Amino acid sequence: MDKVFNGKIWKFGNDIDTDTIIPGKRGTIPTIEEMKKYAFELLKPEFGSTVQPGDILVAGTNFGCGSSREQAATVLSHNGVRCIIAKSFARIFFRNAFNSGILLLTCDGIQDVCEGGDIVTVDVDAQTVSVNGKSFKVGAVPENLFNIVSNGGLIEDTKARMAAGLKKTEITPLTKEQCYKSGYTLAEKLLKRNAGKEHVQPGDIVITKPDMFMIHDIYTPYLLDTLEKMGATEIDDPDKVTIIFDHCMPTAVAKNDSAHYDAGLEIARRYGVKKLHIGEGICHTIMHEAGYAKPGEISTATDSHTTTYGGAGNFCSGIGTAEMAAALITGELWFKVPTAIKIVLNGHFKNGIMSKDVILRVLGDIKADGGQYKSMEFTGPAAHEMSMEQRFTVANMALEAGAKCGLFEADEKTAEYYGIPLSEIDWIRVDEDAHYERVLTYDVSELEPQLSCPQGVDNVHPIHEVLGTKIDEVYLGSCTNGSIEDLEVAANIVKGKQVAPGMRFVVVPATNTVFKQAIERGYIKTFIEAGAVISHPCCGLCCGMPYGLMTDDERILLTANRNFIGRQGTKKTLSYLSSPAVAAATAIAGVITDPRA
Amino acid sequence: MSTFIEAVLGGAAGSVVTIEPDVVVMNDGVSHAAVDEIGSVAYPEKVYVVYDHDVPTGRPEAAAILRKNLLFAQKYGCHYVQAKGIGYLYLLHEVVKPGQIVVGGGSHASIFGANGVLGINVSVPELARLVETGRFSTVVPETVCVNLKGALPESASAMDAAFAFLRKNREALQKKALEVYAPSLTQHEKEVFLSIVGSTGAYTASIRSTAADDALSFDLSSVVPMVMLPCDERKNQKNASFAEKATVAGTVLHAGQIGGYTGGTIEDLRLAASLLKGKKLALGFRLSICPATSADYIQACEEGLITQFIDYGAQINAAGDHSEIVQGAGAMGANEVLLTTGLYTYTGAMGVPSATIYSASVQSVALASVSKEI
Structure with missing residues (x-):
């Protein structure tokens, strides 16, 4: 790749999410060559048919936020995009783009002087971009990442490493006693333990050996394809791998989903993976429910909401499929030690207030890029008051602020959930002398229900500002709020009542375990009697799959984690996010309703 | 002596009668198209707009249909039924009474005959006119009777019986009202039998309480497991072939799919659960369980059947009619083969055109989930 080159500009704004780059409903098209035609189809429908090799994207802040889908990068790469200039990039997209052979440059200023169609000149060594007679400085590109781009992406890079004979990194994890050393954030403690480093600081690159790799079915065809392209005949440790069929199972998108199902089975067969969960529920819930993601360990998965298990003090962050393929082969994964934000939660939860309200309030305050590349670490009495399920909700949505992870301390509840002695994990605690770049403090006693309003997760409003808004459908489920506790809260609100006339109420337990518990406790009966329909545990409408899709001008309220444009229907569908309590009260009333009323 | 349909319609075979049906049904499957043509509603209290097909909505287009139907029902004060499961069964068990007339835009209204209700299928334009005027004119059809002799062997079901019966007698039933004497069939088996035999060209079907003198005869004891074979287009579904x-x-x-009014009732789910007990779902086989109605779903939960299906590895669909899927749970991919208790085997009925569909009984689908073959 030349270090000086020109390209025609396509201009974008702030917070371009991966759903905008490639809509979730296109995410299961089996081939990238077919999928790439739909890049930016909602925002710039002409893009797919007119973009030219060498074109350059110029955008504002937080480009590539949202889902971890690697296809957001690969559709751009396959459309010939080789460089993106933005004020900032979302974390997973950043990794995915380099792995796909796209050079990312951070620049604040060029956005004000260029338009689509202008020609920009990039000089990598000089760290400048120039357009319309003006030049701007851009951030430096680490040599190893430029080499991946130069080699044409991670696949070629990995092939080269394999050809040279894989050299395993020798790591001796820290002992438990070494983990007690004070002065570190939770992320630092967890990373340095696994990496065998007595000291780390933000910005350090550490090589880890994750304890569990999770693959879900939306990426199985691409992962299988990538493993084949890399020439992998075996992987490092099949016992450390879990494959979960949840996005495309039950098979629902006829022309796509069976290919994902078949590819998942083939990966398991070919590489000896025994931990298979086919249609048993949502991957992130299974990961902690089955004890795959444990406190003090490191997990990674091909999904952005991998942050979920941080609720148990597990360092977990999503990666793309190419990176997963490389990591499965090597058993290793690099992380940049993140800076951290401490979020102190004081007070006590009142009836009708849930942890979802806490994380939505935080997201409303720090916005979708407020946690970019950072570890969001939750402490304080209200954090410990939360059940494990409530903590997983918060950690799950930390990603929506762009965070690398969302972590909780380990306590008695953590130990009980995993059936391990607290003394084994009590080093997972926030040190008073650790360095946090920012501290946020909330009194949950003063919190009212919060809602993410159309169309962005960080467009958060307290419920009194949106009370009475008519809603056409309520969706209760997802890895954010599909737990047995969530269903219990909702069931108690709807019991003996009927949903509003014409209201569609869809309930999807997070996993089979939750489903069976809900049957046993009578919640499923309660929901059906109230007028709900029950779908089998899966990711469902949360990720835009066909479990209650909406039409133009309809409004849906979900307990899920994203309300991006078009995700739950058309680009004119309006999506709200809330707690299960608000969702249940709204299903009964037909308008946004305060569950405390 | 009048036949059932002559008595209910009030005219002899061959005569033209104009009736005012007791219940008129539209749903989100096919008959919603009538809503586009209706400018007024004569008797809103008789009109039921049912949401039972695309549950939950698998496409924005499906949501638009629901919105249209809901606004229509609200505008004219019609009944709007949702989250109750398959409309046929909900109406059969919760709404209609013996001697009443139900008219809808589907293909299986003959199921109402199991309860002494006259079920008639009409075209979309006829349905629209009926809703506007409250009246419906028809020529009273001739009646053909059949005596079902003997009892089904344990290896065969009412669905097999219907398929076997139609294989031999379909031509004799065209545009006729069928009266079935079936003393050895349970109420549920009668519903299954009638829902099928009325969908291949017969005007309707009903159960008679005594054997008929001048009647076809069909021996249930000779029935063997059957399948309905794939066919090309939806319009030709009524001509689909049957085979052993x-x-x-x-x-x-x-x-495999176990669901619908021919596979998703509590009786069917009990049977499926008993057959699957102690068995292991074949790796690479996807089994969908689709309770027919919300009442069936709740009952199956309370009897532990849903939990058993979950542990078996099945996927549990929302209560409703999932026998035709454009996009939604249970859709079939390229070159895949489905065995279903549903009654649609036309190309593309359950997903992509290259998927192949066979229809068979609960027993056949349950066994197939273990062996991964028919």
Whole structure:
């Protein structure tokens, strides 16, 4: 790749999410060559048919936020995009783009002087971009990442490493006693333990050996394809791998989903993976429910909401499929030690207030890029008051602020959930002398229900500002709020009542375990009697799959984690996010309703 | 002496009668198209707008249909039924009474005959006119009777019986009202039998309480497991061929569906659960369980059946009619083969055109989930 080159500009704004780059409903098209035609189809429908090799994207802040889908990068790469200039990039997209052979440059200023169609000149060594007679400085590109781009992406890079004979990194994890050393954030403690480093600081690159790799079915065809392209005949440790069929199972998108199902089975067969969960529920819930993601360990998965298990003090962050393929082969994964934000939660939860309200309030305050590349670490009495399920909700949505992870301390509840002695994990605690770049403090006693309003997760409003808004459908489920506790809260609100006339109420337990518990406790009966329909545990409408899709001008309220444009229907569908309590009260009333009323 | 349909319609075979049906049904499957043509509603209290097909909505287009139907029902004060499961069964068990007339835009209104209700299928334009005027004119059809002799062997079901009966007698039923004497069939088996035999060209079907003198005769004890074979287009579904299951035995399958009014009732779910007990779902076989109604779903939960299906590895669909899926749970992919208790085997009925669909009984689908073949 030349270090000086020109390209025609396509201009974008702030917070371009991966759903905008490639809509979730296109995410299961089996081939990238077919999928790439739909890049930016909602925002710039002409893009797919007119973009030219060498074109350059110029955008504002937080480009590539949202889902971890690697296809957001690969559709751009396959459309010939080789460089993106933005004020900032979302974390997973950043990794995915380099792995796909796209050079990312951070620049604040060029956005004000260029338009689509202008020609920009990039000089990598000089760290400048120039357009319309003006030049701007851009951030430096680490040599190893430029080499991946130069080699044409991670696949070629990995092939080269394999050809040279894989050299395993020798790591001796820290002992438990070494983990007690004070002065570190939770992320630092967890990373340095696994990496065998007595000291780390933000910005350090550490090589880890994750304890569990999770693959879900939306990426199985691409992962299988990538493993084949890399020439992998075996992987490092099949016992450390879990494959979960949840996005495309039950098979629902006829022309796509069976290919994902078949590819998942083939990966398991070919590489000896025994931990298979086919249609048993949502991957992130299974990961902690089955004890795959444990406190003090490191997990990674091909999904952005991998942050979920941080609720148990597990360092977990999503990666793309190419990176997963490389990591499965090597058993290793690099992380940049993140800076951290401490979020102190004081007070006590009142009836009708849930942890979802806490994380939505935080997201409303720090916005979708407020946690970019950072570890969001939750402490304080209200954090410990939360059940494990409530903590997983918060950690799950930390990603929506762009965070690398969302972590909780380990306590008695953590130990009980995993059936391990607290003394084994009590080093997972926030040190008073650790360095946090920012501290946020909330009194949950003063919190009212919060809602993410159309169309962005960080467009958060307290419920009194949106009370009475008519809603056409309520969706209760997802890895954010599909737990047995969530269903219990909702069931108690709807019991003996009927949903509003014409209201569609869809309930999807997070996993089979939750489903069976809900049957046993009578919640499923309660929901059906109230007028709900029950779908089998899966990711469902949360990720835009066909479990209650909406039409133009309809409004849906979900307990899920994203309300991006078009995700739950058309680009004119309006999506709200809330707690299960608000969702249940709204299903009964037909308008946004305060569950405390 | 009048036949059932002559008595209910009030005219002899061959005469023209104009009636005012007691219940008129539209749903989100096909008959919603009538809503586009209706400018007024004569008797809103008789009109039921049912949401029972695309549950939950699998496409924005489906949501638009629901919105249209809901606004229509609200505008004219019609009944709007949702989250109750399959409309046929909900109406059959919760709404209609013996001697009443139900008219809808589907293909299986003959199911109402199991309860002494006259069920008639009409075209979309006829349905629209009926809703506007409250009246419906028809020529009273001739009646054909059949005596079902003997009892089904344990290896065969009412669905097999219907398929076997139609294989021999379909032509004799065209545009006729069928009266069935079936003393050995349970109420549920009668519903299954009638829902099927009325969908291949007959005007309607009903149950009679005594054997008929001048009647076809069909021996239930000779019934063997059957399949309905794939067919080309939806409009030709009523001409789909039937065959003994043995003729297609060994066909490799990818998925099975147990659901609908021919597979998703509590009786069917109990049977499926008993057959699957102690068995293991074949790796690579996807089994969908689709309770027919919300009442069936709740009952199956309380009897532990849903939990058993979950542990078996099945996927539990929302209560409703999932026998035709454009996009939604249970959709079939390229070159896959499905065995279903549903009654649609036309190309593309359950997903992509290259998927192949066979229809068979609960027993056949349950067994296939273990062996991964017919």
